[in-house]
Amino acid sequence: MTITNDLHVAAFEPLEPPSALLAEFPLGGVRANVVERTRQAVRDVLTGEDDRLVVVVGPCSVHDTKAALDYARRLAAAAEKHARDLVIVMRVYFEKPRTTLGWKGLINDPGLDGTYDVRRGLRMARELLLDILDLGVPVGCEFLDPISPQYIADAVTWGAIGARTTESQVHRQLASGLSMPVGFKNATDGSVSVSIDACHVGRSSHVFFGVDADGRASVVTTTGNEDCHVILRGGKGGPNHLPGPVAATLIALEKAGLKHRLVIDASHGNSGKDHVRQSGVAAEIADQIAAGQNGIGGVMLESFLVGGRQDLESGRPLTYGQSVTDACMSWAATEEALASLARAVVARRAAA
Ligand SMILES: O=C[C@H](O)[C@H](O)COP(=O)(O)O
Numbered sequence: 349m350t351i352t353n354d355l356h357v358a359a360f361e362p363l364e365p366p367s368a369l370l371a372e373f374p375l376g377g378v379r380a381n382v383v384e385r386t387r388q389a390v391r392d393v394l395t396g397e398d399d400r401l402v403v404v405v406g407p408c409s410v411h412d413t414k415a416a417l418d419y420a421r422r423l424a425a426a427a428e429k430h431a432r433d434l435v436i437v438m439r440v441y442f443e444k445p446r447t448t449l450g451w452k453g454l455i456n457d458p459g460l461d462g463t464y465d466v467r468r469g470l471r472m473a474r475e476l477l478l479d480i481l482d483l484g485v486p487v488g489c490e491f492l493d494p495i496s497p498q499y500i501a502d503a504v505t506w507g508a509i510g511a512r513t514t515e516s517q518v519h520r521q522l523a524s525g526l527s528m529p530v531g532f533k534n535a536t537d538g539s540v541s542v543s544i545d546a547c548h549v550g551r552s553s554h555v556f557f558g559v560d561a562d563g564r565a566s567v568v569t570t571t572g573n574e575d576c577h578v579i580l581r582g583g584k585g586g587p588n589h590l591p592g593p594v595a596a597t598l599i600a601l602e603k604a605g606l607k608h609r610l611v612i613d614a615s616h617g618n619s620g621k622d623h624v625r626q627s628g629v630a631a632e633i634a635d636q637i638a639a640g641q642n643g644i645g646g647v648m649l650e651s652f653l654v655g656g657r658q659d660l661e662s663g664r665p666l667t668y669g670q671s672v673t674d675a676c677m678s679w680a681a682t683e684e685a686l687a688s689l690a691r692a693v694v695a696r697r698a699a700a
């Protein structure tokens with residue numbers, strides 16, 4: 349009989365079900381409390397219940413779990429220092445959306461060498477999340493693959509849907525079932541309306557195909573996630589982090605009946621992926637907060653131990669603690685940005 353399906357599939361490799369990985373690396377009660385408490389803190393900031401600022405800060409991508417954990421240790425100290433003013437969440441991005449082709453992240457290719465040992469990548473990712481939670485540091489992830497959240501999302505405090513997938517029904521449906529606040533980046537062309545649409549869809553109930561905890565193909569029914577919100581990350585039309593676009597977006601959110609405060613990504617289209625410029629963007633966001641802009645509930649920073657970036661394809665030995673995807677602020681610049689944002693929150697609070 350003529351074969352007509354999977355003609356472009358080279359292989360299927362069975363994967364252990366999510367329940368098996370969660371049983372091998374259980375979240376446990378102490379870490380679950382960290383996740384629950386910080387999810388609520390993020391919700392309270394984004395709904396205006398809490399006058400602090402959420403700061404999602406960390407490397408563009410995790411390629412070296414040892415360096416990521418070293419970074420988390422530094423961030424733990426900064427989070428404690430600024431706890432009165434900032435709710436600090438570590439960016440722990442395992443899945444990288446590419447404009448065309450490129451390394452797609454630790455889960456997809458933990459060897460950074462095209463061997464695609466996904467089983468090992470999932471284990472490394474989950475183990476790292478648990479180790480970071482043991483430091484009391486909550487984590488934020490982008491959700492890109494529709495199945496992988498079943499393996500890690502129980503440990504995640506804040507989620508993002510990226511600029512390349514904000515318009516995707518698959519990702520909007522995924523967000524409607526996730527257990528944490530989820531931000532939708534504006535589209536790469538700068539369109540914010542797709543993020544507003546995405547929030548409406550993410551806040552609604554849906555029925556779609558998925559995989560359950562035991563790895564079975566399933567019909568998934570979700571309740572809707574009321575903590576969907578918009579992230580301004582700039583775009584082809586330029587930055588959108590300054591007062592004008594912020595005010596326009598806040599008006600659009602009010603018209604759309606969306607009450608969550610804005611998160612602004614100081615990187616990507618707002619800094620042109622220039623890690624030095626990113627410090628300046630963070631300062632421009634801090635100025636708006638200090639001047640009393642209550643519509644800004646969060647900021648995202650791409651930051652690592654060493655500033656800048658490096659090419660995986662260079663063939664040269666990798667610099668420890670430096671991004672292999674987008675350029676990141678150095679740790680020193682990050683400390684300055686965190687202090688500046690904390691001061692801005694104090695000023696906003698005083699002006700209130
Ligand atoms: O971090 C964001 C994206 O993963 C990254 O900017 C995409 O980079 P690319 O345009 O080189 O694929």
Ligand SMILES: C=C(OP(=O)(O)O)C(=O)O
Nearest residue numbers: 408510511512533581616
């Ligand atoms: C992929 C990212 O950003 P964006 O989707 O805005 O390009 C990111 O934050 O790592």
